[in-house]
Amino acid sequence: MQDIEKLARVLGVIEEGAPRRATRERYYRAEQPLAFLAPEAREAIGSRFGRIATNICHVAVTSMAERLRVTGFTGDTGTVWDDWRRNDLDQLAGIAHREALTLGESFVIVWADTMGRPLVTVESPEQVAVMRDPATREVTRAVKRWESPAGTHAVMYEPDRITKWLAPNPGAYVSGFELTETLHNPFGIVPVVPLRNSDRLLGPASSELDDLMPLVDALNKSLADMLVASEYAGRPRRWASGVELAEDEDGNVVNPYPEANRMMISEAPEAKFGALPAADLASYEAAVRVIQAQISAVSGLPPHYLGAHGDQPASADAMRAAEASLVAKVEARQAIFGRSWEQVARLMVAVRTGLPPHAVALAVQWADPATRSIAQEADAVVKLFSAGLLPATYALRKLGYSDDEVGQIRAARRAESLDATGTNFSALGVFDEA
Structure with a gap:
């Protein structure tokens, strides 16, 4: 198969999902047309009542996205967390989750910048699509398409190479592209990672809005x-x-x-x-x-969450019980999205070290999606620590502190202990006062 045919096929995937994404986008923004309104009612109200939409779809997505928070990685991580924050993924990961929950999928592209550091970008399904091996379901080809004053650009990612294409006319979809550059892909795999929101093996990616649309x-x-x-x-x-009634001139x-x-x-x-x-x-x-x-x-x-009167939780325990179903859905999405973020982290390590991505062993860590009282959580952790069941470092992590914050806390405690004993750092040669 020629390269231009490969490009046309994967670009066609973007176009196939466009109508479905447009519908989901309208419901997410509460811009869908008003359904079920009788023509007689529309005629009666005239222009005084154009549209009404309660944005439950937006609430359904954000209530899950705000509980999907990556807090770190374990294993052969190296500088993964530093690169994670340098690429602003501590903020952009939430956007990737909202895109996937709303439109069914989002994408992350990993490459190297001019200094050889990992460069990670979060992408929309409006611009990116992938094709998979039907036997292994691994990504075999991906493309990103965007427009600029020079025309329509496309980059096709394959396991062995990356090709860049340009169509002089803006708005090109699957034709009119010409090859402009070919790059070697050192990863051996496609560096485009999809975040697919689906708990099924086959069929298109699903949105959290699909079941809500008729009810909304x-x-x-x-x-x-x-x-x-x-x-x-x-x-x-x-x-x-x-x-007595009067009449006008007519x-x-x-x-x-x-x-x-x-x-x-x-x-x-x-x-x-x-x-x-x-x-x-x-x-x-x-x-x-x-x-x-x-x-x-x-x-x-x-x-x-729906603003129903008289249904406010009476206590923190009642609130946790009411949110049990939502928390279970978020935990299921953590399992789905976690595999994708682990693949992203492997590619980041591969950029730094040159190791094959499949040779890197690591796991993603998530924040607890349940609503918990800070006082209750702290009390439980203190009891486990006092009983000797948890070391201090792990107890701090249970309280939500990051690895960097745990390191800073431990360093501060060591400094305070040394200060209490009157240790002279200058005499020991530990620090240079200059």
Whole structure:
């Protein structure tokens, strides 16, 4: 197969997923069209009511993404954590998680900068796609496409080489590209790592929004109906009988008592006035509660995340119990995304050392996704340390301190101990006062 055909195939993967990604993006931004609104209702409200959307989809994604926090690596890490922070992955990793949870997948590209240090970038599925071996499901080819004033650029990654392409015309999709440069790939594998949000082996990557979309449409429809009802039946309507009506020049009947009038007056003795009761909107509240319960069951969001009245947790234990389903989903995503981040770390070590990525053994560490009281957590760790079950270093890590912070704490404690004994560092030659 020629290189241009390989490029066209992998670029076609980007285009195949575009409609699905566009739908998910609209729901994430709460810009989806209002579903189920009857034409009669739309005609009645005119331009006064264009769109309503409650952004539950955004809450579902951010509530999981904010609990997915990489705290470090164990094993043959070397300078992985320093390179991690230098590439701003302590912030960008959260963006990669949100992209994967929303659109189904995101990507990380690892290469070397001009100084030979690991260069790691987080990529969107709008620009990057991969192809896999159907037998091993390993990435065999990847591409990144973007636009600039010079035209449309594309870079195709393969296990043995990397080729750069350029199409002079902007907006090129799968054709019009010409080869401009070929580079050797020293890794022996494709340096593009996908973060795929799926617990299934086959089929396209899934989004956390797929199951929520119809329920969010139903919720928006109920809210729209409630607003339409409040506009036309949510307040008392006045009526009058026995009043002589007038007509305008076109023969249309003119209401003698416009809505702005606060008083109705008539000299006719047979005139009668009254008011129709306002419509009860409680049925809409009941419908909203039913839909919110379904959203909570499908998404794992606890009721207090959805703003349901009367469902606020009474205690910290009740809050943890309400968030158990959400925490379980986050732990499952940690297992899925963890393999990808470990591959990224292996590639970073390979850039530094020249070792094959598969020869590097390491594991990713995650922050606890559960909501915990700092006082309770500290009390439990102190009891385990006092009982001799945990060393001081491990106890500090259990409290959430990073390896750097643990090292600083241990150094400060050693310095304080030496100060307490009156040790003269200058006399020992440990420090040079100059």
